[in-house]
Amino acid sequence: MKKDPFSELHFGDAEIPQISIHSPIAIFYKQKIRDNILYTKVQDGDITAFENEEYQALHKNQNFELMYVLQGELTNYIEDKEYVLRAGEGCLLNTQILHREILSEGCNVVFLNLSPTLLQELLANDSSNGPIFTFLEKNLQTDSQWKRSYIEFTPCLPYQSESFHVIIDSLQLEVATSKIGRAYFQRGLILRLLDALENVNQFSLQQIDLDLSKEQYLVNRLIHLIESRFGHISRKEIEVALHYNAEYLNRLLKRQTQMTIAHYAQMIRTQKAQQLLNTTDLTIQLIAEHLGFSTEAYFYHFFKKQTGISPNQYRKKFKL
Template sequence: MNTESSSMQEFLEQIRRDAPDNLVIHNPDSNILQLYELNAPFMILLETCHEKDNFFSIYQITPGNTYSSQSTYSQYKALSKRPLHQHSCYEIMFVLSGSITNHVENQTFTYGPGQCCVMNKNIKHCEIVAGDFQVVFFMIQDVFLEQLLEEYEEVSEHKTEAPGMNPIFQLYLDSLYKTSRFHKVYLDYLPVIPADSILEQLNPLFNFMLEEIRKNSPGSLFFLKGTFARFLQILDTPSLYCMARVQSDSSSQEYIFSKICHIMEASRGRSSREYLEKQLHYNGEYLNRIVKKYTGKTISEYGQDFCLAEAGRLLTKTDMSVSAIITELGYSNRSYFYRIFQNAFNETPLEYRKKHKDTSVS
């Protein structure tokens, strides 16, 4: 047995020996696939890694049970040699700092601060360890989601305008249908505002959940469910996040293009190649080739389509002035905006408004 394998086995043995039986690893010696079975309705797992300090820690908490462990970075890095695994529950991975790479089925993706991945029970995956990061994992059983969904539906019944189904609830509901219960689906959430602003909202929620689940006092589960529902609501807020639903049989380039589409839609086309490169962790030229393959346009040209579509919507659905719309969409050169708008629609903005104005707008 080589040194890396030995370190990995020692670390796993320590966790199996000392940790509560809330998360049981089936087929621990398999080189093909492992199953992680959650024996609690809800678990929070906080992982912190500092490569330079050769430090790694796990903080695992379920109602009534807390477990923490520290090891060296080299021991934890050996876990990247693990086979892919599945969960008996739904897993939400949220990056608090640094970045982490996730091997999902036959593809590999890197997630940065504020980014989130939600996986159903059929997804095979494994985190690849490198560098410095802090990541929180939420592991959720069906019964916990059922309770949240019941309350969600009760609230929706009393609203004049019912909201659309939260994608995470939809992921759970899909698993109940024969036609989709075996589908391998995950949701990727990318922030459309700076990650620091997202974390300012979410860190207090995460800390509150950790404290309530640790205390496990009367009423703790009630507060936990409410706070977790707030977290799901933030993920489902278009001004904060764009979401891509991915079925794992799609090709890598299809997946990346779908992410680009969602980011462009959320930012109204005002996402540069450099911004996409930072968000998606791929070379800008490679991303440009993907967009060119599916649209025949460059990233800049493709983004401009979204921006002009939004300009058309604002002209026909609102009473905003043309100057206000130009400012709203982030253009500093009025003449340039007029030129590209007329090239796209063969009309000036005012002519377009007069011809297509929604008469129901006061």
Template sequence: MDVTTTQYASFYQFLRTLDCYLGDDGQMIGEVQHFAENPQREIAAFVTRKTSDQIEVPANFIRILYVMKGNVLVSIDSSEKKLSTGGLVLTNAETKLSYSGNDEAEVIAFYFKPSYFTESLLGQFFEEPLLYRFFVEALSDELVGISRFLVYAFSDNSDVHFYALLLLKQIVKMAYFNNKVTKSAFVLLIVELSQAAPEHLIAKDSFVSNGQLTEEVLAYIDVRLEQVTLEEVAQKFHFHPNYLSSLLKEKTGYSFTEIVLLKRIERCKSYLEQTDLTVQTIVERLGYKDKAFFYKRFKQIEGITPRQYRKKCERKKTHV
């Protein structure tokens, strides 16, 4: 047995001494109810083992279900998924979640109240777009009633396995109260999930989120086109700039800078067609101090300069 395997075995044996094991569905529901009623507790973790009962994972919390050992049949809303050791399900508060396992199955259910996710905590993984977005949307009042989930499959010797056990250990060790080490363990788990190879994400909800939000952001950019900045828009819509930028890229195929440039070019074309303003004045109105830069990008996209575009429009009018 190598050193890593020995460490895992020792760590796993320690977990068995913790007071977090439950035997049936009734115990799970009762413990979660106690957790819900205690305003000082924001995070909890419970383990079931050697039970073939259908275990309900109560809703109204963000939850992580992790298979420590064995094989489990997980029910997610109206679908079922077979997971083995290393399987992980992340859901928002709306998802209906339950599971049943074989005689060897040992499963952790993590529960998080919304208050757990402070801005400073979320900020520690804002560079992980998928997971950052998941938690931001899970906390949004705009998506109440909409089920969201992600399903992963890992091996039992992955870092995800270790971090899940570390988080369990820390939560129970601290009697379900928060501390810096607990939050660090949570962040380590989330970052490891986010950086895993794409094939480990084996299922996700089909809801296409943020479509309306994207339209609102684009409309706001239109209104503030001459002075708009990414930081301003992010503050307006209560997102981190990096997250908003990745959202726009995902939904439109363009970065924030590209969107602003394209919209300014369209605005420039309208000015050239409908007014007698000089090109210099138009460029300044659009928020550019460097006329040469805008000229260059305009020609790259339209194939002609702003002056040539105006002359082209004038020729069209004379032939009407």
């Protein structure tokens, strides 16, 4: 087994690899370059980088891990499940999740490792009632050590959040420095990062419990997939991504939500169009392109059919 080049490797129950970082905060970057990975570690005022083979073993982390895809895409393996994460998407894993990831060519991904002790300190002094902070608080409780859950997040609009990238870059600079006061800046930026994930104008969140029934798990995965593609996804693409027959998935979704895949996708596409009209100054043509409509005229027809008014009328009436 190839060892993670930056971490100490232990073996827990059933010889499961467990990766530990002896620091409250560590940031790792992985970038696929031809057949190797460029690894970069930012920790304790130091930056280390080198090329190596990709570490592909299923493992657990002794810290909470936030993964965010900066560029390209990767295949994320959560125990016996797999799915693709694209630029702007990511997940927050608790310490009980067995996982690994395989990067595609050109993929660049950042991992933020946060110790339970650090998170307990932060949440004791400053937190919100939102889903990210609630997830962390519940998973930090001693009676929750057996729970296998994580949060997936996707950009709620069809482009990446510049402000989120600024926070990541600022945190990386503070973790890399040895200047006085760095610990205070680091902790403040972590809180800002977690708070940004809860901003409904930046990210859509979904908590996944691996101990759910097969049906509920598949419905959650299907909903996440449709929402992450902003409703612009075919049944064939769904089958390829989830490895199940689309008609079977359609029956499951209808049983849970009373909506078919087509109707649910239309609802999401309409919601995203409304959000772009409400919160941005993008032209109607650009909105149509972002949401995958072949022409501006088709977007007008779709939007008016769904809402009863044209995109321009909607923007004039509801623009924030």
